[in-house]
Amino acid sequence: MLAYLLLLVPTPPLAGFVLLALDPYRLDRRAVRAAALVAGCAPLVVMAPMALAHLTKFWGDQIAPIFTLHVGNYEVALAVGLDTLSAVTALTVTFVSACVLIYALDYMSGARNADLRRFFALMNLFQAGMLSMVLAADSITFFLGWELMGLCSFFLISYNMTSPRAFAAGQKAFVITRIADAALLAGLLLLFLEAGSVRLAELIPAGAALDTARGPLIAALLLVGAMGKSAQFPFHTWLPTAMAGPTPVSALLHSATMVAAGAVLLARFAPVLAANDSVAAATAVAGVVTALFGAASAVAQTDVKRLLAYSSISQIGYMLVAVGVGVPAVAMAHFVVHALFKSLLFMASGVLAHAGAGGTSIAALRGTARRAPISFAAFAAGAASLAGLPLVTAGWWSKEAILASAFEAGWLGLGVWAVGLTAAALTAVYAFRPVFTALRAPETETPRGRESWLAVGPLVVLAVLALAGGLGVKPLTELLGGHPPHPALWVELAGAAAALLGIAGSAAVTFLPALAGRVARARRLRAGLQMDARYYALLVRPYRRFVRRLSGGRGEWVTRVVAPGRGTEGVERELEGAVRHARQPEGATSDPVGQATVVLGLWVWRALLLPFSPDRMDMAWMQGARGIGRAAERARRLQTGRVRDYALALALGLAALLLIGWGMTWR
Amino acid sequence: MTGVSVLLAIAAGLFAAGLFGVLARRTILMQLISLEIMLAGPALAFVAAGAHHGMVEGTAMFLIVLALAAAEVALGLAIYLQLRRDAGDGDADAARRLRG
């Protein structure tokens, strides 16, 4: 029965969302913040004892069935469950999100467009979605949480509704992740057909045991789903633009938790991947390519948030590498460490950006080391962890474990290791660029800014963990059922050398004007290899051209369909309005899908409804409708209000009953 | 026709007479008197049937009917007085605020 306590983990944020979204009491800002804080931190309070009890082997695997339905051979069984993976991930998610929410309480109060109620409602909804995904013991709850996260991601990126850029970014994120989610859904459904149950405990072994062509197909679909959510190459384009959202959103959704959910998915379904060597290899290759690509792009960034976004892409690439080479436990260890230092980096960069000249560009960070020393120290700790400063940071331990595992994984792994090492060096380069920039003397001297303890508190906690968490990597890996790799000494030394070399390179890039200029000119790399433009040229433009051809150049074809007159002016007018709405003012077809529906609707109207519109059938219908009104008017008169009339009805009923009684006993 | 049958027929007649009175009269007082007559019918039927079968339950049912009638008369007369105060006269049809 204690397993049902798990339901209490996603419930408080959901309740917080309901309270804040419905807002029955017109809460004031203080109440909104209090509600968000309670709802955001309650999961940690509930989850921490359970996760610790499980991780110390005090409490076994739990499963709490919610709803079970048997349909023929298939079984739909919703449940939440606790195993090592979900304990680790849920603990991480609850902890990081509590930190981010506390930070956001302070950060968002100063924001320009501060609709706190909407912000915290969505943050709480996101927490609920993420936690139900992490704790899910069946694919339906899993997918539900997965999609809920995507929805919240869209809303939170577009949080600033006055900015068209933010809105476009949200749309982009939504559409791109949706493409990948379709693949994930297909994979989960195929898996369901094979297993006959939605329980993960049955799905995963069934998927791993498949030896038909469907096995690799399912594994590949799952991989595509994970890559979309985790913004892996070539789906990465949405993440850098998603930085249009507020900094706490970037810290929670677009780095630490939601984006890394792809890695959680793959770790969860690791047996399915492991059963299909080709897909596992593809995972490792995709991961390492993304890691290198993300790191290289991050080096060229001029905006600290975009830099961190590319860094997230790159770091999650490492997690994919770990899953691909068959050590999902190591991937999850990196997930935990990454969540800690990446949310730290985002939040600290938010404080630094406020303290600096304004804006989130790296150049604007100059001098902030002196203005906000605590935040800067926290940022530096996070950057060190990200760069993998040997021995003293958590990032080094987990990344080193991944690289060493890759090194031990055969000839393909060797290549992956080599590329990963290069990416690690690049990681150190970009990680320390903001740090060194912040250390530089500012152009204009400004006094030390105020650092609210509400914002700095979480930073300090996370900074300590980002450094000291390295001690936990090895036990965590073992807990998750993995074996920490034992590479040769030179492999480890190579990793350490890469990081140190990268830091040196970073200093060179920051302080040597020649190199800095080259970085500033690397526009193509900065735009993420211009994948956006490529997508536009390859997919969007041809589609638009195709639609335009269909619609006859400027869309007159649509309006020609409409036959004016014939006593249906109202409908026609309305439909014409719809056509006008679907057409851009300058005549360019901007919404082909919407236009197509309008055309279809018009066609249906003309072909099927118009011939019938003012005829006898209609009149009969209307007659019937009026008849009901008249009948009601007449029936109303039965209610005279006179006792005698009611008594008459009673007496008639009595007489009828007596007659029936007599008739039934008549012989 | 045995004796009890005739008495039951008389009881039915009493009931019908009372029913007619309730339906036909508009004065509340007359309706109440008619109700008494309506209740007297079953009372006679109970007692006659009890006598026929030699069972005391007939008389007991009569007592129940009696109590019912007493309560009904008390409430009916109170309502009558109330209506007369509100509507002026004792016309049952005047009290028709429940009209649809």
Added chain:
Amino acid sequence: MSWAIAIWAGALALAAAALAVTRDSVVHALLLLLGALVALAAAFFALAAPFAGAIQLLIYAGAVVAVFVFVVMTVEAGAAARARERALFAGAWQLPAAVAALALVPMLLRLGGAGAGAPAPAGAAALGRLMFGDWAVVTELLSLLLIAGMIGVRVLRRRQKGGRP
């Protein structure tokens, strides 16, 4: 006693009742009701149910009619009132008569059957044992009903005193 006396008394009661429901004057109707009730009491005595008869006389013919009399005393009497009453009654009596007949006919149709002999006596002692023994719960419910009626009357009268709510 015998069935014959009971039938005669019952017939008398029926006649009085039939007259009562058709009178113009409330006072006449009330007197005819009293007559019908007394005739019924006689029928009860004839049916070897002296307790029922006594109760009928005491409570029905006594108390209930007395209450009626008190109320009737507040009603204006006279030619004008009787004319109005006649006008009210004359309006529509055919339909109620038809309905009453419709209810009466099936009741009469079921009559007839075997059985003879003198009415069996129903003693007060046996009645008491029944009412306070097996039927004790029914008796309690009756008392509850009477109390409810009493409270109802009280409430109705109080509203009158305090004016319209």
